[in-house]
Amino acid sequence: MTAITGTANAERRAELLATAAEVFAAQGYNATTVRRIADEAGMLAGSLYYHFDSKESMLDEILSAFLDELWTGYDTVLAAGLGPREAIGALVTQSFRQIDRHGPAVAIYQRESRHLSAQPRFAYLADSQLKFENAWLRTLERGVAEGAFRGDLDVRLVYRFVRDTVWVAASWYRPGGTHSPEEIARQYLSMVLAGITTKT
Amino acid sequence: MTAITGTANAERRAELLATAAEVFAAQGYNATTVRRIADEAGMLAGSLYYHFDSKESMLDEILSAFLDELWTGYDTVLAAGLGPREAIGALVTQSFRQIDRHGPAVAIYQRESRHLSAQPRFAYLADSQLKFENAWLRTLERGVAEGAFRGDLDVRLVYRFVRDTVWVAASWYRPGGTHSPEEIARQYLSMVLAGITTKT
Amino acid sequence: MTAITGTANAERRAELLATAAEVFAAQGYNATTVRRIADEAGMLAGSLYYHFDSKESMLDEILSAFLDELWTGYDTVLAAGLGPREAIGALVTQSFRQIDRHGPAVAIYQRESRHLSAQPRFAYLADSQLKFENAWLRTLERGVAEGAFRGDLDVRLVYRFVRDTVWVAASWYRPGGTHSPEEIARQYLSMVLAGITTKT
Amino acid sequence: MTAITGTANAERRAELLATAAEVFAAQGYNATTVRRIADEAGMLAGSLYYHFDSKESMLDEILSAFLDELWTGYDTVLAAGLGPREAIGALVTQSFRQIDRHGPAVAIYQRESRHLSAQPRFAYLADSQLKFENAWLRTLERGVAEGAFRGDLDVRLVYRFVRDTVWVAASWYRPGGTHSPEEIARQYLSMVLAGITTKT
DNA sequence: GATGAATGAGCGTTCATTCAT
DNA sequence: AATGAATGAACGCTCATTCAT
Structure with a gap:
């Protein structure tokens, strides 16, 4: 009962x-x-x-549920011991899957997280942001060190470039459209990776 | 006096x-x-x-002043008769200069233009958006036709990729930082162009 | 329930x-x-x-409820096929009854209807005014034609005279005072009718 | 100088x-x-x-100037020792002349005096009102006593009837129209006096 | 005498929130 | 679980008024 x-x-x-x-x-x-x-x-x-309890607590639940799922996926990728190129590819693909499944939450996150993270209640947004940044930066730096990625670019700039490139898609992506998330990820990756990998 | x-x-x-x-x-x-x-x-x-007159008229003046300046720059570039690669480069550089000069206006535009453009008063936002899209799409298509850009990608996807990649920078760019707008444009372009140009 | x-x-x-x-x-x-x-x-x-919805909608409801009741009474009188003298008498009596029942609404109408009727929302005030004027003028003109009312007076002047004479009473009339609305109507009529009827 | x-x-x-x-x-x-x-x-x-000094002081000056002129005229009539019928006639004619000359002030007085007279600054409005009422009531009562006016009506009602009848005209009267103030006064008087005088 | 810029109190209205039913 | 009615704080805005220039 x-x-x-x-x-x-x-x-x-x-x-x-x-x-x-x-x-x-x-x-x-x-x-x-x-x-x-x-x-x-x-x-x-x-x-x-x-x-x-409140309007704010609805927002809180939406965002933390989204971040929980996101990190479940990311942590799996990061723990898999992939090479830099493959890791970046897997993270991007994971991100597009999240956009596909949690479109609204992603859009809210994009729009509101900056000013929300100043409030204690939403401090976890800043934490997540930091963890996210670390994961990407380390992967990129590893790639540069291994000679897989270009070393002539500012790594933070590359990070922002790739990060924005992916997440901003949430502002126009609609589930059930022409392209599947995997197809979009594939095309994005073919552009992004060409831009940051060394010529072979 | x-x-x-x-x-x-x-x-x-x-x-x-x-x-x-x-x-x-x-x-x-x-x-x-x-x-x-x-x-x-x-x-x-x-x-x-x-x-x-009102809070809204402040917003209106901010956005229309920004768009006026933006189009002055863009129209000059588009009328210069550049090749596709050079045109894209010039547009991106122009955009970063606008971000440098009108950072707040760009950020407001990013965040608010979608719902504002439904109001008659802000119809010019939709017009600008359309003109913008046409300019970029035509340049990209010209590039594909001339063999300068890859033909295996969805052109609209490339458009969104480049557009977002550039403008989203307004959300983190702060004037007077380490990199000048031209330097940021140069690095962005070296990534973006590598991602969309054909290998030669 | x-x-x-x-x-x-x-x-x-x-x-x-x-x-x-x-x-x-x-x-x-x-x-x-x-x-x-x-x-x-x-x-x-x-x-x-x-x-x-708003302060204005309160006003709107007050005035339209009053006019609805007023016209219910007036239309009955006008449809009864009375002679001019009796018709005027019945209209005046109806009016005093409305003042008795809807005193505040009548006072508001007196004070605000002129400038309100310019607004589309209150266009019905102008309509009512016109209908009202027509009803009185036709009755008065019928009375003049039939020889019941004096023909040496400007009919529009008489109309205004009678109209104002009646409605202005709303500014001092208080329900439950010494005189009932019917008594006031009787005394008013005995003055007004003496002033406008032909001597017999 | x-x-x-x-x-x-x-x-x-x-x-x-x-x-x-x-x-x-x-x-x-x-x-x-x-x-x-x-x-x-x-x-x-x-x-x-x-x-x-203030918006209110403009109103004050407008109203007091109007009342000063009004009472100059009224006091002359009241001191002239006329019979009741002639006195009423002279007061009504005076009133229409005031409406002709000080239309706006009369209209303002009609509309605002009731709630203004509660304020100390505008106490003179209530004084004037009282003086006015006394002058009319005494003239009417004198007329009833002398047999010139009907005795079967409530005198206060007659007073209000005549008073309203005259002053309300300010709400529609426009100087320079078809009728001169004297002509309007004449027609009004022929109605009003017929209504209140005894049949002879 | 008049201007330009500002003040400060108050207005109609909105909205997240509460709570007895 | 949900409703209906209310609260109270805040909002965009107006306007009589002030005052240095």
Whole structure:
């Protein structure tokens, strides 16, 4: 009984969060009213507070759930002991899969994370950002050291170039379109890798 | 005397707009209160309305001034009759110069233009966007036709790749840093062009 | 249960509108603050917006409800096929009844209708005004043609005279005073009719 | 020198007050902005404060100047020792002349005096109102006592009837129209007097 | 006498949130 | 679980007023 209710409860929460994420992504967090989310979910604004503490806690759950999944994928890649080129390829592909599966969350993250990370509650965004930066920078530096990547470029610039190149796609990518995430990843990689690898 | 006053007036407006642009860029347009802009400018909220009609008209002036300058530069490049590679290079360099000079405006444009362009007042954003897309797509297609650029990639994907790659830089670029806009443009171009040009 | 709630809801709206009408009538629409209405209703200003879209929509509801009732009464009189003297008498009596029942609305109408009717939302005020004028003028002209009313007076002047004479009473009439609306109508009529009817 | 300046000064004040009165009459006192008056006078809002202490003091001057003139005329009539019928006639004619000469002031008085008279500064409005009421009531009562006016009507009702009948005309009367104030007075009187005098 | 720029109080309105039912 | 009604803080904006120039 309790288990069933708990599951039903969890499902309802997930549904509501998915709805909220879509609206946040479409209109921006600040510009989204709680009433709008409730409308979309077929209830009144006040009723959402039975399920969630606040508008902010909805945002929090959306972003942390996304980051949890993201890091599960990334950590697997990083632990696989791949060479620099393959590692970069795997990370990019992972990223496009996340964009495909968590499009709204990615879009929210892109738009809001900078100013959110100043708040204690969202400090984990800054942590994640740092961990992310470290993972990429180390992989790139390893590639330069091994002679796989060009050494004449500022590594931080390359990092930002690759990072932005990938994540910004969330602003136009729509699931179910012409290209699968893997196909987009393939084309992106063929450009990006050509730009940063040494000529052989 | 009148000339001096006129100039002083125009300077004050420009100062206030620069202040507003910085705050809009840092916090987002919606999240920025008119009181915050006034604080930053050392006056009271109501006083801003002596200089501007509304918060929205400040945004309007910031964005249209930016786009005017941008297109002055772009039109010069596009009318110069350059080859595809050189044209892309010149456009990218122009863009980084704009980021250097109008950083906040670029950041605001990135964040807000999608939903703003639905309003009649900001229809020019959609027009600009279209003109921009045409300029880039034609240059890229010309490059493919002439054999300068790779023909195995989706041209729209390449367009988005290059476009985002450049403009997203506004989100981290700070004037007066280690690299000049021209240096950043040079490094970006050496990556981007390697990714899209045919191997010779 | 739903019916009770629906009724309660409608009653609350009506109460709030009556409160608003009194304040509007006492201080003028523009000079009345939403906070004042809310005070009078025992709530906070923002709470009124749960019930109404705007201050203007309160005004709109007050005026259109009044005009609806007014025309219900007038149309009945006009359709009854009375002679000119009896028709004028019935219209005046109807008017005093409206003043008795909708005193504040009448006062608001007197004070605000001229400038309101320029706004599209309140165009119905101008329509009503025109219909009103037509009804009175035709009745008066019929009376002149039939020899019941004096022909030596400017009919439009007579119209204004009678119209103002009646409606201005709303500015001093208070329900529950010494005279009933019917008694006031009787005395008014005995003056007005003596002034405009031919001597027999 | 001082005299000339003083006169020029007084003329400028009078011009500005006339302008203000027209705007107050057309839009209502509260709805009129100081800036609007200044626009109409060809200056900036702040400049009016060289001539007047405040918006309220403009209103004050307009109303008290009007009442001063009104009472000059009324007092002459009341001191002339006329019979009730002639006295009423002379007062009504005086009133229409005031409407003709001080239309805007009369309109402002009609619209604003009730709520203004609660303020100490405008207590003279209530005084004037009282004096006015006394003059009319005594004249009417004298007429009833002498058998000139009907005794079967409530005198206060008759007073309000005649008073409103006259003053409300300010809301539609425009100087220079078809009828002169004397002609309007004549027609009004022929109706009003027929309504209140005894049949002979 | 008049201007230009600012003040400061207050306005209509929005919205996240609360809570009795 | 959800509703209906309300709160209270904040927002964009207006406007009478001030004052150095």
